[in-house]
Each structure stands twice: as structure tokens, then as C-alpha cells.
Amino acid sequence: MSEDLYAELTNMMGPIQWEYLKPHVQRDAVVVVNGNLNLAEVGVAIATNNTQAVERWISEQLIMKPTAEELTLWNRENKQFTSIIVQPYVLIQDKPYAPEEDKPIEPLAESSIESSTEPSTEPSTEKEE
Numbered sequence: 432m433s434e435d436l437y438a439e440l441t442n443m444m445g446p447i448q449w450e451y452l453k454p455h456v457q458r459d460a461v462v463v464v465n466g467n468l469n470l471a472e473v474g475v476a477i478a479t480n481n482t483q484a485v486e487r488w489i490s491e492q493l494i495m496k497p498t499a500e501e502l503t504l505w506n507r508e509n510k511q512f513t514s515i516i517v518q519p520y521v522l523i524q525d526k527p528y529a530p531e532e533d534k535p536i537e538p539l540a541e542s543s544i545e546s547s548t549e550p551s552t553e554p555s556t557e558k559e560e
Contacts, residue, residue, distance in 0.1 A: 433475060433479065436475050436478060436479070437471050437472070437475050440470075440471040440474040440475060440478075440515050440517070441471045443515050443516065444470060444471060444513060444514070444515045444528070445513070445514065445515075445528060446511055446512070446513060446514075446528035447511070447512050447513075447514040447523070448509060448510075448511055448512075449505040449506070449508070449509050449510045449511070449512070450509055452505075452512070452514075452521065452523065455521045456497065456502065459496070460519055460520050460521055461496065461497055461520070461521050461523060462494055462495070462496065462520050462521070462522050462523070463494065463495055463496070463497050463501070463523055463524075463525070464493070464494050464522050464523065464524045465488075465492075465493040465494065465524075466524055466525060466526045467493070468488065468493055468494070468524075470513060470515060470522060470524050471515065473485075473488070473494060473522060474515050474517045474522055476488075477517045477520060477522070478517045494522075510525070511527075511528070512524060512525060512526075512528075513526055513527070513528040
């Protein structure tokens with residue numbers, strides 16, 4: 432696991448209210464991560480295209496799209512989640528966010544980690560030798 436990526440994802444992790452997740456659910460981008468998994472580790476696996484781990488979690492129903500029942504409940508409660516963005520996905524966990532210092536609950540930021548499944552549009556800064 433890339434420790435730099437893990438540290439970056441851990442730093443980006445934060446609380447999010449259901450209200451701010453609705454647009455991402457509408458574009459089918461929200462992934463619910465079981466509370467027994469480490470959210471940042473799941474983010475690293477997705478960002479680095481670790482299909483073996485991701486497929487295992489999917490088959491064990493440890494990561495999945497939200498169900499209709501969950502969406503209905505969340506609409507009633509305006510639930511709070513812990514979340515990180517690994518483009519094109521928003522990973523959420525239904526457990527309290529436990530930061531080292533409190534962060535305000537805000538809409539999802541535009542900056543996020545891009546999954547390696549998406550082609551990068553960034554120019555390479557590496558020099559050929």
C-alpha cells in the first residue's frame with residue numbers, strides 16, 4: 432500500500448451530511464463501505480486499481496451501492512457519514528467521524544484522489560533518460 436496515498440486519503444477523510452451526498456447518489460457514485468473495513472485502505476485499493484481486494488469486498492458485500500431502504504432512511508434522518516472521495520466515487524461509512532481535530536461539515540470538495548481506472552489528464556513531469 433502506498434503510505435503517501437494512505438496518509439493523503441486519511442487527511443481528506445471527514446464528516447458529511449446526507450444532504451450533500453444526494454447529487455452523488457443521483458449520479459450513482461456513492462459506495463457504502465462496511466464499518467469493519469478501514470475507509471482509507473478501501474480508498475487506496477480503489478485508487479490503485481487493486482481489483483483482487485475490491486472484488487473480494489464486493490462479493491462479501493463489504494462495499495456496495497446504497498439500497499433503496501437505506502436511501503429512504505437517510506432522507507428521513509439527514510444522517511451523517513464519514514467520507515472520502517476517490518474519483519469517480521464517494522466512499523462513505525455509517526460510523527462517527529473521529530478526527531484528531533474537528534473539521535466543519537461541508538459540501539464535498541472538488542479536490543480528490545483520482546482512481547487509476549480513470550485516465551489521467553495531468554501531463555507527466557517525469558524526465559526521460
